[in-house]
Amino acid sequence: MSSEIETLLQNVKNGKPLSFESLYQLYNPLIESTAYSFCKRFSLASAEADDLKQEAAIALYNAVLAYEPTKNVSFGMYAKVCIRNRIISYIRYFHEKYSAEPIDELETHFEEISFDTPEQLIINKESLCNLNRRIDGTLTDFEKSVFDLYVGNMSYSDMAKTLSKPIKSIDNAIHRIKAKLRKLL
Template structure:
């Protein structure tokens, strides 16, 4: 990566972590094609494409939060890895909760290398994209405004649940923290995701 571009990205990362909306928009604009492309490589039977796009967006949020510039990997490589992991996590979560049945040929036991960005997963089914990247970018041209809009339409409880979810907390941990049932935590996350996608309509 060109050094000047790298420095610009690092500067934007610092701003995004402080909640700067324009910096967040910078990353959503720059990586929206990556979000689309990665979401086409995973499949949840019975789920909509939007569900996978939501998870990919969360993966990008995590990359912005967790990137360490002292590591050798570029931010793009790290972002792609975080998006991949978030999508895989969604597949595993769906399997555990039995909300969405996986294809019988899927296995969730294949180990993965920590830093392998171009990993091949035997536990997900490749799905052909129904839209081209150009179609997606046109349809979701307001993607970069999601962070700003989501802040305005979510409750304090939903914000805190999302925050803990992004920090990697399990449903059980969050249920104990909020003194609520796991179903209530899941419902809150589903509401956030629906609100997120509503902003893309």
């Protein structure tokens, strides 16, 4: 792993939001290609592609916070697996909510996707400056609380218990958060 990525990871863990924006820029091609690949494979609409990209960005953030450099796995591989798992979970959730057909081919589909190393993915120069600050400035206090728990992979029912709110309020907040993030991204 490059020292630049190590530094960015440590900075994010130390609460420096601009470092996550830099990591997001580095891994945006991975996010885009993964979301596009799943959308193409499962014939999802462009609105779902945006949702998948948002889920992937959240997964990247979770990966940054949970990554342990002492393990024998590169951050790029760890992030790729986290993004893959989050997208698969989202597609399953979405599919169960809106369809009666089972999706069994998700696990095997990801094996068909190939990615370059993070260093090779630095082709995307899109500016994402002040992403965390913009997110904080956009979300209400309740939405920030829900977002933090959602990023931590907490279930809707656990979020509802933690925040003493009905599950429907949590679901509505997540939809509002996604809509606001879609506008930011």
